[in-house]
Amino acid sequence: MGRRAMVSRELWEYLNGKSKKNIVVEVATSDTSDFDVTEIFIRTCDNKHRDYLLNKKKYRRQEIDGIDPEEAVVLLPNYRLEIDEEIQFDLKKIFIFNKITYKGIRL
Secondary structure, three states, rough: OOOEEEEEOOOOOOOOHOOOOOOEEEEEEEOOOOOOOEEEEEEEOOHHHHHHHOOOOOEEEEEOOOOOOOOOEEOOOOOOEEEEEEEEEEEEEEOOOOEEEEEEEOO
16 A cells, blocks of 8 residues: 545645645755754645646655545655655644644654
């Protein structure tokens, strides 16, 4: 059995209201201070940028359970990440802000 990516109903409803439905997993590094900080960064992108990331940046495509791959996918970078067999994405609301959370991906 292969890897599975799942999104919560709340997150999918939120993404349906946006033009950017694809979930992009990236690694962000800051080395401007006395110590380096590296963390996983999650964002969304439209289909045009999805094609750019797949073709030019060589991101890996992971289909989302129950969602047409032409509509939305998860894009994983070429970086060495620890990825579980099941990746879960959810929406967390903080006051008026929305944040995409994840489980199953580690540096």
